Amino acid sequence: MSPHALLVAGAAFLLAGCGATEETAPETAAPVTQQSELIAACVDTEELAEAAEHSCTHAEYGPFESVTAAPLGGPSFVDVSVEHTAYNVTLPAITYQRWTLGYAGSVIFTPEESTEYAFLTSGYRAVRVVNAATNEEVGLECHYSVPQEVCGSLRSAVTADLEGGIDYRVDFAAVVPQAASFLLVIEETGHAHSEE
Template identity: 85%
Template sequence: MLKHALLAAGAVVLLAGCGTEEAPAPESQAPVTQESELLAACEDTEELEEVAEHSCIHAEYGPFESVTAAPHGGPSFVDVSVGHTAYNVTLPAISYQKWTLGYAGSVIFTPEESTEYAFLTSGYRAVRVFNAATNEEVGLECRYHVPQEVCGNLRTAVTADLEGGVDYRLDFAAVVPQPATFLLVVEETGHDHHEE
């Protein structure tokens, strides 16, 4: 039994990694993936600030859609591709007996255009992006911590260059005591974000 508990705990730690470079507020502190931990801070913060400001409108006023991510490691058919939408994503629990060790799951995002996208979340969630067909991991470009004065509802963003029409699996993870649910807004970074 202990062996299974250690394997389950190990899976959460491997997926989530440990620690962050900047220490967020205790309420929102969470580990990030090993790749995200090494990810450089975004240099074009002016453009990302505009993206965050636009995304904040959706984070505050919607439209909203609630989804439950597919369990980590299994196929995902949960789609988060509708533009200008704030998704309330609930991650399935990773448990051993009566203890919940963390939360992990995946959703599918299919971009309309080939460009760079920002994945903005309300908490510090571990995130990895994979080509759903080939299972190849897509390298994340950079990370951006959303300043409180820019948006109170979104905390962080990672960016990645994606090809239009390709299905991507977004893997998210959080370790207890983080909540299972968080807000996700996906926006293109190269367009005028004031259009609806």
């Protein structure tokens, strides 16, 4: 299998149930894993709304950092672990001959403490979280569509329980016509934000 075919297959795997609509879902069957099934909508949204509201401040006022994600399938050294930072992430293109089919890439996130985290983005992106050392997928808890009245800059969030001090590879994918770049803010949702 060519490297291009592997990238396309990897992106199709990410998109198999992580926000892809019926019009954009690939016709071929992707391997069934926890991440390729549809992620349930979050039921308890009070903490997520607070996290989104706090993250919105960073999405609108910074501090900002621009990063280019590593190509999907290879090692990633692009770190997005600095707290209270809005990352402008650019994903590498997935191309076939002269056509751009979509964008996919990986970043590394190392949480300071063990708790639930929300990965908030300015657009809808397929997301997969993997323990970088063991290559084991971390189950995403739920998906939260950020209401416009909570934050106009962030549209979507997925949550996952992560262990402090562990490096996690976070894979993102998007299909054309979605843009290659998006805003990412990672926020703890496991406790109140009153100290911030």
